[in-house]
Amino acid sequence: MRWLLVLLYPLLLSLLFVRLSFTEAFVAFLYQRVELPPDPMPYELRLSIAKLGLRSVLSEEGMEEFKNSGLFNSREIKHMEDVKRLLSFFFTLLYVLSPLWLFFFFRLKSFKEKGFVLFSGGLLLELFALFVIVVSLVAYNWLFEAFHNLFFDPYSWRFRDEDMLLRVYPMDFWFKATLYTAGSLFFFNLLLQLLGLYLWRRG
Numbered sequence: 001m002r003w004l005l006v007l008l009y010p011l012l013l014s015l016l017f018v019r020l021s022f023t024e025a026f027v028a029f030l031y032q033r034v035e036l037p038p039d040p041m042p043y044e045l046r047l048s049i050a051k052l053g054l055r056s057v058l059s060e061e062g063m064e065e066f067k068n069s070g071l072f073n074s075r076e077i078k079h080m081e082d083v084k085r086l087l088s089f090f091f092t093l094l095y096v097l098s099p100l101w102l103f104f105f106f107r108l109k110s111f112k113e114k115g116f117v118l119f120s121g122g123l124l125l126e127l128f129a130l131f132v133i134v135v136s137l138v139a140y141n142w143l144f145e146a147f148h149n150l151f152f153d154p155y156s157w158r159f160r161d162e163d164m165l166l167r168v169y170p171m172d173f174w175f176k177a178t179l180y181t182a183g184s185l186f187f188f189n190l191l192l193q194l195l196g197l198y199l200w201r202r203g
Helices: 002-021 024-031 043-056 060-068 074-106 111-151 164-168 171-202
Strands: none
Touching: 002 074, 002 111, 002 171, 024 043, 024 171, 043 060, 043 074, 043 164, 060 074, 074 111, 074 164, 111 171
16 A cells, blocks of 8 residues: 555646646746747737636636637647546546545554655655656757657647647747746655655654
């Protein structure tokens, strides 16, 4: 059970931080820091459309609003439907497994076992977060393409510069979203890892 908790720890904490990044507050925070390419659309309109795209991948109502907006072509709609299905799978996994993880974690008999889980799972997550951060800084385009080709049809997510998705979500948006999410995950995990080390030694 300890090792299962260790292996699930990086997955669930990563999914939690990804879920937190799929919020309107995070999009608004990020938009203030993104280098938006020149566009006749005013900033506030681009931000509102970016939030519309966010809602589309989180709920059926949001997707209907997205489709009925008349701002996106059929290929863009199809891609966002693919994204919605992917997120639905991973977020459902998060919602189902997280309570179970917490239940079995707190059933561990000693502080030493709890500390072992947090520290060891934290090591795995630390390596993953550092990998994402370093590769993003060195070769983000490669990482972006590898991720999309892994989860989507290689020809389904490539758009023209004039398509609305690229106008409201430029590459710098995804680059900084990745860095902020991975960086926040790394430092929060470090705190839990230190807590785990304390509990391990105490036990």
